[in-house]
Amino acid sequence: MEKVLGRYADATYALMRIVLGVLFACHGSQMVFGWFGGLPGGVPEAVRWIAGLIELVGGLMIAIGFQASLAAFLCSGLMAFAYFLAHHSGDAPLPIQNKGELAALYSWVFLYMSTRGAGIWSVDAGLRQGSRATA
Numbered sequence: 001m002e003k004v005l006g007r008y009a010d011a012t013y014a015l016m017r018i019v020l021g022v023l024f025a026c027h028g029s030q031m032v033f034g035w036f037g038g039l040p041g042g043v044p045e046a047v048r049w050i051a052g053l054i055e056l057v058g059g060l061m062i063a064i065g066f067q068a069s070l071a072a073f074l075c076s077g078l079m080a081f082a083y084f085l086a087h088h089s090g091d092a093p094l095p096i097q098n099k100g101e102l103a104a105l106y107s108w109v110f111l112y113m114s115t116r117g118a119g120i121w122s123v124d125a126g127l128r129q130g131s132r133a134t135a
Contacts, residue, residue: 010120013119014121018063020059020109021062022059024055024075027055028055031056032048032052054078057071058072062075062113066122067124069117075106075110076106076107076111079103083103087100087103
């Protein structure tokens, strides 16, 4: 299967980066502006604003592929922090038990993205192309 689908790896990665970035930005816009279902309850306002802005701006940066490694690393750390702050407990240590699957998944996927970079179809790739053309 890898021989058949492997040729689409770069495009699939770019699509994953774009979709996850947009989804994360939507979550941030919910935290900051109350869009997509209203403001989340039970989150202190300072945490909501800081986390929401990181999610919104970081998600957009990931989606367009601008400084994507840095943005993904920051978003990964935010989601790890969110998991341990809001979900992890002694009573329910596993993400499936404590409703922390999404935070854990975002954290690990963003960590992977931070090591791989933006890839194709990104501002970062366009900037690299532009710098080669002028050199």
